[in-house]
Every structure is written in C-alpha cells, then in structure tokens.
Amino acid sequence: MKEFAYQRSAQVRDALAEVAGTPGAKFIGGGTNLVDLMKNEIETPAKVVDVRHLPLSGIRFAADGQLVIGATTTNSDAAAHPDVRRRYPAVTQAILAGASGQLRNMATIGGNLLQRTRCGYFTDTSQPCNKRVPGSGCPAINGIHHNHAIFDWTDHCAATNPGDMGVALAAFDAVVRFQTLNGAGEIPLTDFYRPVGTTPHLETNLPPGALITEIALPRLDVAAQSRYRKVRERASYAFATVSIAAALTVHRRRVQDVRIALGGVAARPWRARIAEAALRDGPATADRFRAAATAELAKAKPLRDNAYKVMLARNLIETTLTDLARRAK
Known part of the structure; x- marks a missing residue:
C-alpha cells in the first residue's frame, strides 16, 4: 500500500x-x-x-413523508430499522443479501452506493482496464465475461455495478443528496450512475469533491409490497449474477402499481420501465408478467458467454411478480 x-x-x-x-x-x-x-x-x-464521525447518521421521517437515511448510517442499522423493514422490505432484504454481518456493521449507506466494480480485470493490475487506466482497453469484451453486462455496455467497458441496495433504491425512486463547498444538491438514483460511453472511469454524476449526505425515499404505498431476490453462483455471500427488486399492488386482479429494477445486468441498477409500462392497469397473470419481461429484455445485447442472463432475468421477473401477486390475493 x-x-x-x-x-x-x-x-x-x-x-x-x-x-x-x-x-x-x-x-x-x-x-x-x-x-x-x-x-x-x-x-x-x-x-x-x-467522514464516519460527521453528523450524518440516523433515519428520520421528513415533513412530506419521505424516509431519509443519513449517509454514514451503517448498513446493519438501515436494514434493521423498523420503518425500513415495514415500508421498504426489499431495501432491507437487499442489504442483508449484500454482505456478511461484519461488513454490514462497518459499511455505510453512502459508501455502499460508491463501491467500485468487482470485474476481475479491474482488480488485476497486471491486466489493462479502462476503469482503472483510461484508454488501456477492456479485455473482458473478448475474454472472460460470463458475469458481465447485457445492457448498456460499450467496447470500452462491460462491467456491472456490484450493489444490491442500490437496485432496491432505484426501484423506489430514491434521491441521493450531497454537499459541496458551493452548496447542496440532489440526484435521482436512476440518474446517479453515468452511462458507460467512452469514459467508464467516470462512474457517477456527483460533482467533483461532493460528499453524499443522505438518501431520501419517497412515500410509496406499493413499496410495502416488495421483495428483493438475488441469484448468485454460490450460497455464501457473492455478487449477483442477476438480481431483482420488485413491488406490486393488485386490485380486482389487475395491476394497480408495479416497480421493477434489476441488478447484475448493467453498469448501473437497471430500472425496468418498459416492463412496468406494459403491466400497469393490465391483468396480474403469469403470462402478462412473462410478456412484460420479454419486452424489457428485447434490447439486451449479451456478450458471447453471458446470453444465459437474458433467460435468467426473464424468469426472475416472472416468478417474483407471480409470487407478489399471489401474496396480494
């Protein structure tokens, strides 16, 4: 070091x-x-x-009903908080799926959103990597990439975002608030991560030198009927092959509201807006869930060895929504 x-x-x-x-x-x-x-x-x-000792920890309700989580709140405290567990169960499940208890006791909510990719080429300094050394190349494109992106990748990078919590936050329209020497600002989580483009080393839209101060979750009735599921290559703690945060409310067997975000498929949490639009106000049936998943994945661009992720993501959307619909009945 x-x-x-x-x-x-x-x-x-x-x-x-x-x-x-x-x-x-x-x-x-x-x-x-x-x-x-x-x-x-x-x-x-x-x-x-x-920044661990800054006055930025804790969880509170804002006047407008938002749930606000301080950036230095530990993952363990956020996952165990009764209001998070009751109002956003998928957030608690995502945090618990993300790491061991020892890591959750140390890791902070703000830091969780800023963790770097676990692509093997990024972590191997003997290999080129555009995220680590801009302009050096991306060997994953033609190399080992079975666990890389199927959406939004370019020839400059095909790594995936490793987070779990961020997937759930993306599904529920969370907002990242930050502070700079010039003042405060905020970014919707769905806009927080930058597209890969030609500059994969630039990962977020935070201004230079900005410090994340808190995460705000809007009051969403649908979020209380949510679930996070994670498929990984081993039963112990591992990064997602594909994961999903989903929420569903059903009225008279029709979808009243639905939220879907995927992990392990892109350089950022992937909000499945095509699938959501296809499902709202329609029948809450497995056939419709599968059709919506197929529509969402139609634009996937798998690499040579990771086309299995398309089928895996489709099945995960269908089975998770079917389970939520069954619980709603």
Whole structure:
C-alpha cells in the first residue's frame, strides 16, 4: 500500500475543504471497499478524509413523508430499522443479501452506493482496464465475461455495478443528496450512475469533491409490497449474477402499481420501465408478467458467454411478480 495521509473531520464543511485542498484525496466511511482497493494499489489516494464521525447518521421521517437515511448510517442499522423493514422490505432484504454481518456493521449507506466494480480485470493490475487506466482497453469484451453486462455496455467497458441496495433504491425512486463547498444538491438514483460511453472511469454524476449526505425515499404505498431476490453462483455471500427488486399492488386482479429494477445486468441498477409500462392497469397473470419481461429484455445485447442472463432475468421477473401477486390475493 502506498503511503497516504489521514484526516478525521468533525464537520461536513471541514471534510469538503480537506478533500478540495488535496489533489487525489478521497472520503472514507467504513472502508470496506476503498481499503481493499488501496491494498492492491488500484486506488492510491494521497489523503483519506474520515467522514464516519460527521453528523450524518440516523433515519428520520421528513415533513412530506419521505424516509431519509443519513449517509454514514451503517448498513446493519438501515436494514434493521423498523420503518425500513415495514415500508421498504426489499431495501432491507437487499442489504442483508449484500454482505456478511461484519461488513454490514462497518459499511455505510453512502459508501455502499460508491463501491467500485468487482470485474476481475479491474482488480488485476497486471491486466489493462479502462476503469482503472483510461484508454488501456477492456479485455473482458473478448475474454472472460460470463458475469458481465447485457445492457448498456460499450467496447470500452462491460462491467456491472456490484450493489444490491442500490437496485432496491432505484426501484423506489430514491434521491441521493450531497454537499459541496458551493452548496447542496440532489440526484435521482436512476440518474446517479453515468452511462458507460467512452469514459467508464467516470462512474457517477456527483460533482467533483461532493460528499453524499443522505438518501431520501419517497412515500410509496406499493413499496410495502416488495421483495428483493438475488441469484448468485454460490450460497455464501457473492455478487449477483442477476438480481431483482420488485413491488406490486393488485386490485380486482389487475395491476394497480408495479416497480421493477434489476441488478447484475448493467453498469448501473437497471430500472425496468418498459416492463412496468406494459403491466400497469393490465391483468396480474403469469403470462402478462412473462410478456412484460420479454419486452424489457428485447434490447439486451449479451456478450458471447453471458446470453444465459437474458433467460435468467426473464424468469426472475416472472416468478417474483407471480409470487407478489399471489401474496396480494
């Protein structure tokens, strides 16, 4: 690991100033991703600014009914919170599916959204990787890519976003709030991650030096009828091959509202808006669920060895919605 400076900040503005004043500085929360990358010299910040002790933790209701989760809240605390469990069960399930208890006790909500890809080429410094060294190439395109993207990839990168919680947050229109030295801002989670394009090393739309302060979840009745399911290559903790966060309400056997987001299929959580539009106000039947899934996946562009993900995602959408519809009855 390369030598670096460490600074613990007590106030948000102090942390922002520390990062702004040191080129290459980074914020660190739980460190469950960044420290690993530093050990392998994939990330080499000149300074890390510890934000764990900033007044940014906790979960509260806003006046308009939004549920607001502070960025330094641990994953364990968020998953166990009774309001998260009751109003957004898929969020709790996604967090619990994402890592071991030890990691959840350290990892923060803000840091969870900023974790880097687990593509083998990205984590192997002997290999080229456009995310790690822009312009060096993407060997995954013609190499080992069975667990890579089927949506939105380009010749510059085919890696997938590794998160679980972000998939559930995307399904429920969560908003990421942040602070900079110039003021506060917010970005819908569905716009938080950048398309791959020609610059895969630029992963989010956060302004330079911005610090995530909180995540806001709007009040959604449908979210209380939700589920997160994750298919992975082993039963112990592993990154998703394909995952789904889905919510469904049914009235008189017709779909009243539906939310669907997929993980493991793109460089960002994939909101299945085509499938959602095809299902609203229609019959809540397995045939309709399958047709909607097929419509969503029609634009998938699998690589040589990951076309199985198209069938897997289709089956996952159908079975999860069928299960939710059965529970609604």
